[in-house]
Amino acid sequence: MPEQALAGTELWAFTLIVVGGLATYFWRALGVALSGRIDAGSRLFEWVACVAYALLAGLIARMILLPNGPLAEAASPDRIAAAVIALAIFFLTRRNIGLGVAAGAGALVLMTWGRGFF
């Protein structure tokens, strides 16, 4: 298979980004073409939204609990604690996303830095 020879190369990443871009723009163009002819509030689209939410929630949970790449170098308890801190600050600041994100990322940096002393 050509995929195996290409896997991990820049050309392969480029191919995946092109395919990802096409798979994204396809829905926008279809939306322009179908507007006025279909109901955006139908049950089919509610199912579509549920699938997208579930897939992304699964990806986010996996990135926090079982990351690959640089995040794998942070300790698991630190990543989980940082996510909890982000949620706590988000709710304490009347649902401010910016502050929650800053607190979570900052907490992970500080905890990882602190571990360097032990």
Added chain:
Amino acid sequence: MSSSEPSPSAAAAVPAPRRFASPREAALAGLRDSVGIPMLVLGSSYLGFGSLVQGAGLDVWLGLFSTFTGWALPGQIVVIELYSLGSSLFVVAAAVAMTNARLLPMTVALMPYLRAPGTPRWRYYLFSHFVAVTAWAAAMRLCPTLPASQRLPYFAGFGTALWSMCLVTTTLGFYLAGGLPGFVTLGLVFLNPIYFMLVFVADARHRGRILALVVGALLGPPLHLVSADWGLLITGLAAGTLAFGADLVLPKKTQGGGHA
């Protein structure tokens, strides 16, 4: 029914009608309106995306190309994450298509507020590229209050400014991640999951979608361990369908609040 959920968007308050001197002025107003909180939050998220690209060992041009052509952050993160895992072309295409299928109903909902007589059709196809949650929510809120000829220019101006800034922060994030100590880079890469975690928590008001988030988060990591290749697709389909079905079957708390 009360007006607790006027539209599927996060847009709550209806702004006072605005009228600009010309379509050109409307485009410039869109450009100006995007500068502020939306640009700050999304710009920082793309800072995280740039560092994710750097962490995956890819070139900065690939990150820029992704922001230029993809322009919907969740799908872009899916591509980079699945590339790092060595997933097949089919899995990547299917996962991105499932992640971004929500752009279809979003575009369908926005189009009536963009149309103006005499506008060539290709312009709608061109500017539909800017349909992603931030510019979409702004246009859904403001465009209905504008004269028809100023709506597409406003959306185009807003989208162009946001898109340009995020190309800049993608680059910035890439080089910051390469230049800063490892423990700071961690924080930048961590922006990706944390940002979307909070966006989803903030946006979750529809019972089916809340269930989808919870079941998806519970199934995602174990299914990844079962199959790194198919885990994500199965999580989306299984947890999403389960949540959608449960929402249909379970009794409604308030009558008529569901699928309007």
